[in-house]
Amino acid sequence: LAQKGVVDETAGAFSAEASEKLDSLAEASLAARSDEILISAEEARGLAYQSYTRGLSTLNDLIKAVVYFLALVIPFCFFLMKLVTPYTDLNRQLALFTAIFVVMVVLLQLVHPAFEVTTMPQVVVLAFIILGLAVFVAGILIGRFNASMNQAVEEALLADSMDAPQSRLAGAAFMVGVNNMKRRRIRTTLTTATIVLVTFTMLSVISVGQDVEPVQLSLGGEAPYDGFVFANPGLGEMDAVQAHRMRTHFGSKAAVSARVWVERKDSYGVYIPYEIAPLEPVLDGGGAVLNATILLGLQKDEDGFLAPMPLEPGGRWFSSDDAREIVLSARAARLLGISPEDAGRRELVLLGAPLLLVGIIDDEKFEKLRDIAGIPVLPLLIEAGREKQVQAAALRSDTARTGLLQAGELTDVPGTRVARAQDVAIIPLELAVSLGDARFRTLSVKYLPQPGEDPRSVSQRVWNDTNALMRFQDVRLSVGLKSPVHRGEEMTRVDAGQYAMVSSSSAQVGGFLKVAIPIILGATIILNTMLGSVMERKREISIYNAIGLNPTHVMVFFLAESLVFGLVGAVAGYLVGQMLSLGVSRFIDLNLNYSSLSVMLVIFLAIATVLASTIYPAMMAAKAAVPSGQRRWSLPQPEGDEIRVNFPFVYDADRVLGACAYLFEFMRQNSEASVGKFLARIGPLGKVKTSGGGEEDRFAWAMLFNIAPAPFDLGVNQKMEVYAYYDETVKAHMLAVHLTRVSGEKSNWVTVNQPFLEALRKRLLSWRSQRPATQETYCSQGAELFRYAPELPVRPEPGTA
Secondary structure (H helix, E strand, O other): OHHHOOOOHHHHHHHHHHHHHHHHHHHHHHHOOHHHHHHHHHHHHHHHHHHHHHHHHHHHHHHHHHHHHHHHHHHHHHHHHHHHOOOOOHHHHHHHHHHHHHHHHHHHHHHOOHHHHOOOHHHHHHHHHHHHHHHHHHHHHHHHHHHHHHHHHHHHHOOOOOHHHHHHHHHHHHHHHHHHHHHOHHHHHHHHHHHHHHHHHHHHHOEEEEEOOOEEEEOOOOOOOOEEEEEOHHHOOEOHHHHHHHHHHHOOOOEEEEEEEEOOEOOOOOEOOEEEEEOOOOOOOOOOOEEEOEEEEEOHHHOOOOOOOOEOOOOOOOOOOOOOEEEEEHHHHHHOOOOHHHOOOOEEEEOOEEEEEEEEEOHHHHHOOEOHHHOEOOOEEEOOOOHHHHHHHHHOOOOHHHHHHHHHOOOOOOOEEEOOHHHEEEEEHHHHHHOOOEEEEEEEEEOOOOOOOOOHHHHHHHHHHHHHHHHHOOOEEEEEEOOOEEEOOOOEEEOOEEEEEEOOOEEEEEOOHHHHHHHHHHHHHHHHHHHHHHHHOHHHHHHHHHOOOOHHHHHHHHHHHHHHHHHHHHHHHHHHHHHHHHHHOOOOOOOOOOOHHHHHHHHHHHHHHHHHHHHHHHHHHHHHOOOOOOOOOOOOOOEOOEEEEEEEEEEOOOOHHHHHHHHHHHHHHOOOOOOOOEEEEEEEEEEEEOOOOOOOOOEEEEEEEEEEEOOHHHOOEEEEEEEEEEEOOOOEEEEEEEEEEEEOOHHHHHHHHHHHHHHHHHHHHOOOOOOHHHHHHHHHHHHHHOOOOOEOOOOOOHHHO
16 A cells, blocks of 8 residues: 555554564564463454455545545536537537546546556446446436326326426526526636635645544443453354453453353244253152253353352352353252252253252342343343344444444343343353353453552553453453543543443544634635625526526526536545645655545535535525515405405416416316315306406406315315406406405415415416417317306406405
8 A cells, every 4th residue: 555655554553563463472482482472463463454454444445535536527527518618519518528527537547546556447437437327327217207207197187297397497597507607707717716725725634534442431330340341232142263362362361251151942043941850869859850941151260250159058169160060040959859958969960961960059149140231140031033133233333333332232132131040050161162052152351450469550451451452353342440540642531430342443534623714714705706796696687587587596596606616626626636746745745635535525525615605695696586575475465255366477368368278277177186275166157348448458257166275174165256357557468366255264264375375376377387389278278168158247347356
């Protein structure tokens, strides 16, 4: 890595430590100290493995950084092509886009070390292109499918989808914002240069590294001893080789107590018990047999490790770790008809072999024995059918936080319970290991004061050894401290107690405070630029509003400009920064971070800075698009039991009946099922004579409906009269609506008409976005609807609504 210009300080530190351990291994070999040889070899192997895995993750991270950057290069090339191209021909635009992409890839290959450390660097770009084309083709297929579905719906309803025009308008607004940047080339260039400098500053200052210090979680309570417990969540089985290495590593400096479970299960996860019976018949025993659910293997040194074993009088603990002896609980012994006086004199048969019963243990006291973190000495039993869930819980350690919480809740796993003493038979550890179904479950290490050592310094030895262990082993430990200790070079105090600790490789990000001032300056410049753009484009905004872009669309094209500024400036700044570093690093010590997290942080922080700086100007632009200052339509005040509304839409004489038919179709669609915002019953159609004397204003067209607005349980009903009349002021036809309450509370009637009238407004607003062919169809339908329309005796002056 170093030869290719990539430095990973963490991997280098692990490698240096591994070399030191190998040197000490050679010294120990010369001195023939076998214990030190095993310890140094184990530590060197672990440190070398950590160095290798971190170096490998660095290589993979470099490739990910290139992939992330290439993903941003695609929109960068598109926006840059739009900004610099004078062409409107699609083929020329595609050719320019391809040329920009090729140049970007070539520059990236020249400056990024990921292409140096890979065997076939072209494969990275080729794989990305294939992936991009696959996504592009999938997008085309999905778009065509959605378009065909929308077309089928539009043909059935004789109306364009009301969502499609909005999306098309939003897309058009976005492209308007991008194209507007070409008209102000100097401003665009200077603003982009500002973002490039901010990005280069962040790239040079922000650092991303890995934290290798273990993380801890206080478990509360007083520690039973100075030491730690190594166990998996749910007390899952431990690798035998790892358990052997741990016992070897700590056996010379502390007391080590391992615990083994021997268990058998059928295919359904049900325990197959072990039959234990007296070798010789027991008086009044009745030939009873003990079915032990599980065998527990403990060491000779377990007696006194946590506390003296609660043996009944006359009994004793194991004489050695491989003795053919057995200990039962008092309840289990009574089941076999054995009394405490039989300890040491009676043999029991287990798996066809005789074992000497050396002691009988008190059930309640034994069940209360707890190690650090509340780990019981007795095994955990898993409910039938829940074994896979428990194993999955033991393997969930994707993050340091997850592993930390699991280390603090080793026995709190759903589907498990602590076994009763009478369900267990206790045998020596080595005897248990010799059985075929034995598995190591916990490993406890207890530190004792050395001759003349201050007892308070024992806790510090525990802390130092556990931290050293976690540097070359990915483990989760439960640590007990009888006295306070100090952590790290800062000598941070850690209080006495019980802690869960887990190896950590979490990412650390630094340098944010150093780039705060450049970010604030850049954001201020962009804010000032965009505010000035809003002020000078107020007339332009009013034109956009007049041609159909609503305030949201106006906001969109200002945000589009900021997005283009951010993306082009950030990508260019990242690439320029990498290129400058190659020359600057020859004169000063300037190292840039190539990690994928650095790419995402720097680029997305630059884009976020630009977008955040544009939010207020975009809101000002949206406000400028609404001269009245009222973006939401409000319901007119009712006059008694009537509400009169003049919709602000105008129609010429050839289209007004088409708009009426378009609205009539909408009412018909809501006349058969009460699932929408209202239920309509179609009334008569006709014309109303007005006071006008001209050909166009002599009649107004009328449509009558009975409406039940939702929610229907309020019991609101009303009559609705729709008039299409000629307005002398605007010299065009307009629509007016009269609503008359029939039933329901007046307050409820006013409330439910807000969404109802908004639905009518949205329907009428979408008339202009319909295709010409669709409008012609509705105009023909409208002419048919009103061809023989009678004269209705209703309001003579609809235009006074």
